[in-house]
Amino acid sequence: MRRYILRRLLQGLVLLVLVATIVFFLGRLTGNPVDLMLPEDATPEDRQALTETLGLDGPLHQQFGIFIANALRGDLGQSIRHRQPAVEVFFSRLPNTLLIVPGAMMLAVILAVPLGILSALYRGSIIDRVAGTIAVLGIATPHFWLGILLIYIFSVQLDWLPTSRMGDYRHYILPTVTLSTFLLAGFMRLIRSSMLEILDSEFVKLARIKGLSETIVVWKHCLRNALIPVLTLWGVFMGGLVTGAIVTETVFAWPGIGRLTYEAVIFRDYPLLQAAIIMDAVLIVLINLIVDILYAYVDPRIRLAE
Amino acid sequence: MKKYCGLLKRCLVLALAWIPVTMAAETQEGTLVVAIDTLGAQSMDPIQETRSAHAHYQAPMYDALVGFNFEKGGKGPGVAERWEFAKDGLSWTFYLRKGLKWHNGDPLTAHDVKFSLERTMSKESISSRKAALRRDVKSIEVIDEHTVRIYTNGVQVDFPENLSRATSGQEGQLMPKKYIETVGAEEFRKKPIGSGPWKIVKNVPGDRIEYEAVDYPHWRGTPHFKRLILLLVPEESTRVAMVRTGEAAIASISPEALKEVKAAKMKVVSVPGTMQAIYQMYGLYLPESQKNPLADKRVREALSLAIDRQQIIDHVMYGEASWPLPFDIFQYSADTDTERWRKWSREALRYDPKRAKQLLAEAGYPNGFELKFANFAMAGTPFMSQIGLVITDFWSRVGVKVKSTHYEFGSFAPLLLGEQKQLVGVVSMYRTAGRPVAAPRFYTTFHSRSDHHLLGRGNDCPELCKTFDELHKAVTVEQDPVKRAEKTNRMIELVSDAWFAVPIIEGMGYWAVNPKKVGAFKPIPGRHEFGDVFERMPRPEQKPWQ
Numbered sequence: 065m066r067r068y069i070l071r072r073l074l075q076g077l078v079l080l081v082l083v084a085t086i087v088f089f090l091g092r093l094t095g096n097p098v099d100l101m102l103p104e105d106a107t108p109e110d111r112q113a114l115t116e117t118l119g120l121d122g123p124l125h126q127q128f129g130i131f132i133a134n135a136l137r138g139d140l141g142q143s144i145r146h147r148q149p150a151v152e153v154f155f156s157r158l159p160n161t162l163l164i165v166p167g168a169m170m171l172a173v174i175l176a177v178p179l180g181i182l183s184a185l186y187r188g189s190i191i192d193r194v195a196g197t198i199a200v201l202g203i204a205t206p207h208f209w210l211g212i213l214l215i216y217i218f219s220v221q222l223d224w225l226p227t228s229r230m231g232d233y234r235h236y237i238l239p240t241v242t243l244s245t246f247l248l249a250g251f252m253r254l255i256r257s258s259m260l261e262i263l264d265s266e267f268v269k270l271a272r273i274k275g276l277s278e279t280i281v282v283w284k285h286c287l288r289n290a291l292i293p294v295l296t297l298w299g300v301f302m303g304g305l306v307t308g309a310i311v312t313e314t315v316f317a318w319p320g321i322g323r324l325t326y327e328a329v330i331f332r333d334y335p336l337l338q339a340a341i342i343m344d345a346v347l348i349v350l351i352n353l354i355v356d357i358l359y360a361y362v363d364p365r366i367r368l369a370e
Numbered sequence: 371m372k373k374y375c376g377l378l379k380r381c382l383v384l385a386l387a388w389i390p391v392t393m394a395a396e397t398q399e400g401t402l403v404v405a406i407d408t409l410g411a412q413s414m415d416p417i418q419e420t421r422s423a424h425a426h427y428q429a430p431m432y433d434a435l436v437g438f439n440f441e442k443g444g445k446g447p448g449v450a451e452r453w454e455f456a457k458d459g460l461s462w463t464f465y466l467r468k469g470l471k472w473h474n475g476d477p478l479t480a481h482d483v484k485f486s487l488e489r490t491m492s493k494e495s496i497s498s499r500k501a502a503l504r505r506d507v508k509s510i511e512v513i514d515e516h517t518v519r520i521y522t523n524g525v526q527v528d529f530p531e532n533l534s535r536a537t538s539g540q541e542g543q544l545m546p547k548k549y550i551e552t553v554g555a556e557e558f559r560k561k562p563i564g565s566g567p568w569k570i571v572k573n574v575p576g577d578r579i580e581y582e583a584v585d586y587p588h589w590r591g592t593p594h595f596k597r598l599i600l601l602l603v604p605e606e607s608t609r610v611a612m613v614r615t616g617e618a619a620i621a622s623i624s625p626e627a628l629k630e631v632k633a634a635k636m637k638v639v640s641v642p643g644t645m646q647a648i649y650q651m652y653g654l655y656l657p658e659s660q661k662n663p664l665a666d667k668r669v670r671e672a673l674s675l676a677i678d679r680q681q682i683i684d685h686v687m688y689g690e691a692s693w694p695l696p697f698d699i700f701q702y703s704a705d706t707d708t709e710r711w712r713k714w715s716r717e718a719l720r721y722d723p724k725r726a727k728q729l730l731a732e733a734g735y736p737n738g739f740e741l742k743f744a745n746f747a748m749a750g751t752p753f754m755s756q757i758g759l760v761i762t763d764f765w766s767r768v769g770v771k772v773k774s775t776h777y778e779f780g781s782f783a784p785l786l787l788g789e790q791k792q793l794v795g796v797v798s799m800y801r802t803a804g805r806p807v808a809a810p811r812f813y814t815t816f817h818s819r820s821d822h823h824l825l826g827r828g829n830d831c832p833e834l835c836k837t838f839d840e841l842h843k844a845v846t847v848e849q850d851p852v853k854r855a856e857k858t859n860r861m862i863e864l865v866s867d868a869w870f871a872v873p874i875i876e877g878m879g880y881w882a883v884n885p886k887k888v889g890a891f892k893p894i895p896g897r898h899e900f901g902d903v904f905e906r907m908p909r910p911e912q913k914p915w916q
Contacts, residue, residue: 096780096783099783100749100783101420101421101498102420102498103422106821107502107821108820109501109502110499110502111821113500114420114500117493117496118496145410146413146575147413147418147496153575157575157576212605212608216611219611220611220614226615228608228617229577230577314604314605317405317601317604317605319602323604326604327576332780
């Protein structure tokens with residue numbers, strides 16, 4: 065197991081180096097922050113002065129060399145816009161995102177598990193169709209539009225909830241619901257298909273022949289096995305949550321890492337964009353590593369293969 | 371008796387000094403909440419901001435050396451109540467208001483002015499005009515506590531404008547010398563103090579900035595609200611919803627939201643003269659461009675005549691825009707005969723498709739020609755690309771075949787630099803921001819050494835280009851106001867008649883207002899941001915909206 069973890073860690077490191085390199089060069093292809101920071105009537109002299117102050121005057125390969133050397137020391141540069149270390153800016157916003165992501169995940173699981181099971185158990189029934197419609201809507205509806213719709217209904221028309229921003233518990237409801245829809249739909253369809261496969265398997269038939277109650281068959285034998293692929297995809301979904309947060313946090317004026325990444329893109333804040341994407345990648349790599357380890361424990365076949 | 375009289379006098383002075391303080395404090399109530407689309411770098415250190423967002427969030431707490439003309443727009447008295455141009459044209463003397471103080475109680479003096487300008491020009495500053503200021507300023511001399519003299523490199527006629535937020539920059543914002551030297555720059559950024567009518571309470575990056583009104587009469591106006599909160603809400607629909615629900619009193623909006631805002635019975639405040647949407651043409655001075663139809667002045671004029679500006683004002687801008695004056699000229703422009711140019715623009719910028727077709731035919735293009743168009747919107751003015759779409763439609767109606775490419779501005783901007791090889795013969799959208807002085811923007815667009823250099827560059831500087839360069843120089847060094855106005859008008863005439871950069875509409879800054887949360891107020895013409903207006907906003911019961 066130790067070798068397995070070590071190998072995954074090394075793979076993660078290689079992945080991070082690749083991500084850092086790609087982000088460094090692709091980010092610079094999209095424009096220069098100096099153009100966006102200066103007013104329309106700035107002179108070439110103004111541009112040159114700001115370029116030098118921001119350290120963007122050297123050749124690209126030289127800038128890349130400095131970036132890699134600093135990155136190895138844990139320094140991902142200083143945010144051009146915030147004039148603070150980019151990693152510091154990222155970590156100052158991360159807790160805000162972590163306030164809604166687990167909630168969204170929990171809400172999605174709480175709703176997806178029973179709906180997925182019911183859909184599988186009553187395949188083709190009205191329940192299955194309703195759940196299927198919810199899933200399709202959840203996947204197809206853009207977060208952006210859903211967020212605005214929820215604000216319009218629950219804040220503007222009904223006046224039940226605040227429109228946006230951080231605050232008391234009521235402020236968490238709309239962003240959490242918005243963020244969870246895509247997860248809910250994905251989880252539900254996954255549980256449904258896994259359940260259908262397992263309900264039809266030999267060991268479930270045996271359990272029924274043995275006279276076990278339907279509740280035990282479904283909840284103990286089927287669900288445990290149906291959750292294995294869900295666990296595998298949990299890591300992938302977490303990545304989706306981080307990118308989904310960009311939209312949700314923008315609509316709900318939530319000062320998290322999603323919006324920070326969006327702002328970094330808009331303002332061509334290269335160091336911040338690099339830091340945000342690299343740190344997001346670190347998070348996703350770590351989550352996937354944890355999932356893989358858990359998976360190895362849940363499914364003994366993984367360990368046997370090892 | 372004499373002793374009692376003295377005591378009585380002292381008591382009276384104390385009482386009189388106390389009255390305005392308590393009056394100010396008593397009349398300050400409630401919280402003014404404003405939702406805006408950007409807080410820029412959200413740094414409370416003026417030298418860490420480059421763009422106009424400073425006028426949203428730094429302006430409430432920092433005064434500028436030169437202020438506003440609140441009625442007309444453009445510059446007016448600031449911390450300096452007046453200024454004088456030296457007879458030799460090589461220095462400006464600024465006379466400061468007396469009795470001003472920083473939020474910690476220290477007096478604001480000429481030493482602070484010198485310190486602030488030097489800090490703005492320092493290496494650590496990313497101020498957008500740092501280079502220009504370093505080039506223009508030779509030295510700064512403190513004459514006395516309330517007088518400061520700035521010696522310039524050569525004649526700098528427009529120097530005071532560059533120290534006013536009316537012009538754009540944060541360069542004129544004043545910072546406390548003694549405080550920064552005592553606590554250091556890092557601590558100053560954490561606990562900043564200014565001399566404006568609002569003191570900072572809390573700065574939460576990416577979320578909000580909270581201020582508290584000063585409890586003494588302020589020269590810019592003593593705030594009517596006790597607290598001010600600026601919320602960063604990037605999504606416009608959310609900002610509009612916040613005003614509808616009363617979570618915010620005011621929100622910045624774009625013309626696209628005007629219909630919704632009016633339908634929801636909210637008020638719309640339009641700030642006149644904040645920008646001009648224009649189109650401009652590149653590289654037509656080059657010898658290889660002379661076969662391009664756009665090299666013919668008649669074709670360029672025809673393109674303008676083909677545009678129905680009133681349609682754009684009515685339907686794209688929902689009536690909340692106005693007929694433009696010539697390129698970069700606004701009602702509040704200095705040294706300009708605006709009445710003359712108003713008449714000119716009504717006639718020259720008219721919609722006359724028949725004449726447009728006639729001019730195209732005269733130029734040898736009766737069946738039109740192919741035109742490459744780069745469409746994009748710049749930050750804060752998303753409606754530009756919509757206008758771009760509409761003008762291409764107008765052009766196709768007179769037979770011009772428009773090949774349009776849409777850009778995100780960040781990817782278009784690099785094409786403007788250097789030789790502009792990819793832009794030769796291309797027409798693009800652009801804008802001018804509302805500025806009281808025309809010369810700097812004319813330089814950026816037309817001068818042979820500028821970025822855009824629409825009239826020529828280096829050795830490729832034809833007659834028109836040379837004439838412009840000479841005239842521009844003459845405008846910037848002319849000390850006689852009458853002669854300067856005359857030369858400015860000639861410069862406007864020159865570029866207006868060339869049709870290389872053509873105004874489409876004069877845009878406004880738009881705000882949605884909940885009339886139950888804030889009373890009636892007037893914006894400053896040309897300044898979209900409200901950082902210098904918050905203290906003048908009454909509570910709804912003080913001045914209800916009509």
